[in-house]
Amino acid sequence: MSFSGRKDALAMLSLAAGAIGTSPLFAGFPLAPFMASAYCGAGWLTWQTTRSFRNRHIDATLKEGFVIKSDPVYIEDEDDSLLFGVTTDNHEQLRVKNSFMARHSAIIGQSGVGKTVFAEFLLWSQVARGGGYVFLDPKLDAGQKSRMAHMAKITGREEEFYVINVNEPHNSNTYNPILFGDPDEVASRLMNLVPSTEGNAGADHYKQTATYALTVIVAALQVANKLYTFGDLSIILQSSQAIERLIRLVPESGEKRSLEIFVDQFRKRTKNGSEIDTERMKTALGGMAGRIAMFAQGKFGAVFNTVTPEVNLFEIIRDKKMLYVQLPTMGKDIAALNLGKMVVSDLRSACAMLQELDEHLRPNPPCMVLLDEFNSIVMEGVARLFEQARSASVALLPAFQSFGGLRKVSPDFAEQIIQNTWNKIFFKFGSKEAEEAAELLGKTYGYIKSLSISESESSGAQLLRTDPNATDSDGYGVGESWRQQEEFRFEPDKIKALSIGEAFVMVGARAFHIKTPMVVFPDNLPPHKVIKHYVPLPHNKTPLEFEKLYKSLLIGGGDAANSDEKSKDKGDGSGIAENKSEEVKPVNLKGAA
Structure with missing residues (x-):
């Protein structure tokens, strides 16, 4: 049995104190018996209080609040890994090492179930350990920008935080992606x-x-x-x-x-x-x-029409800086789509330049590129970025709501993205695509028990008999059999029933049922004011x-x-x-x- 949590710790502490109170070292101390009995009593009460927790069992049949057994977690060095969450069965930390992060992570689920909150926590972990990121945000949320700026400020890295916001050119850094490269x-x-x-x-x-x-x-x-x-x-x-x-x-x-x-x-x-x-x-x-x-022209021109841009995407990634790009998809959908494509295209060129550097000059930890609402900026050629970014030490995190949006690019585009993402984080689904997610999470072998009961009764009499009694007989039988069959590790109905902030995660071949962490920010964060360079x-x-x-x-x-x-x-x-x-x-x- 593994001991974890506050209640288990109190129980063990009480038992240890009781053992110390009855040791020969305290012989002759008048209060020692009382101490021992009090500590033992406290230990017993704590033990009883934690009975339900200690006797918890995995129940996958519940419609809500279910717990599904996870595979053994990876034991990783905290300095070389990121926390994804805590397993629901044994409350163990699921940490993913940097080399696995560089193989990219797909974050999938319907709107409002915790995808951005989870990604925000990953970015916070990245900033706190001195890493860099690029965040393409199609929501144009002023609060999100303030939170990202707050992360940089409290870690003393506000000078390394850049913003591209065509909606407020006066509060944006400048960017000219066509000025660099061959x-x-x-x-x-x-x-x-x-x-x-x-x-x-x-x-x-x-x-x-x-x-x-x-x-x-x-x-x-x-x-x-x-x-x-x-x-x-x-x-x-x-x-x-x-x-x-x-x-x-x-x-x-x-x-x-x-x-x-x-x-x-x-x-x-x-x-x-x-x-x-x-x-x-x-x-x-x-x-x-x-x-x-x-x-x-217009607001776009105020940000892009310059020959001395502040933002050089290659330098942002190489020097482990932070770039937050706001895409005005609601008010300027075509312009925002073109801007997103331009940034992603520039990212491809930056990765090509990083590949030419010696390995020790590439970013470590890998630069994280969060592509939120990935469906809105997908285009031809981006699949190649997923194939080659790993060698440039760039970890891609596409977040999207459905596979159907990816198939709009081409029938096999979604397959290319899933094929090239080592980690897959599935939040709640609200459609039949939950079956596709269940297929990706894999299958295992289970056993179906069948029970058969039989009962028979018969009677008869002979035409000539010496015994006055007729011939009577009865029978009763019970049969039990087990049949092995292949079944989903996580049923589609369970994927549809996940709570907010709860996810099924696949890291390589291992699957986990986790609760994801979140960052709690102070209320009324001040609006972000860009730092010009x-x-x-x-x-x-x-x-x-x-x-x-x-x-x-x-x-x-x-x-x-x-x-x-x-x-x-x-x-x-x-x-x-x-x-x-x-x-x-x-x-x-x-x-x-």
Whole structure:
């Protein structure tokens, strides 16, 4: 028998005190007998009081308040593991070590049953031990943000806490996810904003054209050492004058040749040589330009349209900092979906960069990435993130309500996510998907007892008899048999009947019935006020600032052809031309090349 809890401890303490009071050491002490009897009496009363607790049994037949036997828990070092909860049968701590956390954890259950509270406790444990996290929260809950800020503050880490909140740009850090990474990575992030074109050859053609355009444009900008924003890219994709100006900014290189070859497909012959057909370019790239422009306008622009962003996701993860991202899914569902996709795409690039580091330079403990309401931000390609993030020391925690939402991406998407999550935490289900959850939790072998009872009675008489009595007989039999059969470890009805904060957990092959912990915060937490961080311009790089010239570049009122010769140096090395009203003359770039 294992002893645990306050009542058991009091009983054992009383018995020990009684034994000490009757020891020879206290011989001759007048109160020793009274002490011994009092302590023994207290011990006996405590023992009796705890009888129901000690004689508790596992009852899985109850509709509510049931207890199901758990597998043996892992005995882990507290410094190398996280607490998931306490088992309902033996009240033992279920701790999951860091290497298992890095294999990802799926948190599943209907709304309001404790998923976010449980995840909040995991994040608190992570902050308290000096780890970092990224939290994508689609609820836009001001209280949640204050609680996350409070965690950082009471652990002395408020300077490491960053917030992205497009609903309140004045109370948000800045972020430009397209400024970092190689051209292919940046183009991939942006193309994740476009819905799948599989099965539509025409749409796929324009998607491939936009992908190539973004790749060569970003490569040219990087070779020219120019810092750019969403607004700059949007103008380049729509303006022939902006493209011409960019070509002149790029030094002779393979990237410049690739850009010129791409632009050549949009050129048309004129009497003065050739010029870019703006209408053809807008037809091919205008849709992508519109999607990019969303991040350059209004509240989104105040957060994203910068060349000195405070948030660099790779550095956040590597340096074990904390990032809380609020997604306005209720009021701006399309914009929030695009923002979530952008962050997840940036996360993929960050993981790729982390994989290139030596193992001792990767975050330890693993950085936790909580993807709350995962159904609202799922997209193609995110399954690959689950396959490779472990080697980057990034632990993903997708939290969602149903498997059906994941299948909207593709029929086998839910299977890919479940396949790549080592830990599965099932809270209360309210639908028939509880059967699918029960299947995931596994089956075991049980025995069914069958009892058969038989009774018989007969009588008869002989035609010629010497005995006056007739022949009478009766019989009685009892048969018992046991049959082995496969059954669910946790029945679907039990998954539907879980209480709030109660869950079935699967860690590898072991299954547990636990009660999850929660963090209790002080009442009336003060509203969070963002801490701004000064970020200087990188050395030898200057802003592109095409957005400041949008009137001349988009409307055609400026001298884009000769702006390099007529520009006045602002003193920052940017070489931005002043706005002129002279007529624009087309340039024959083929001849110049």
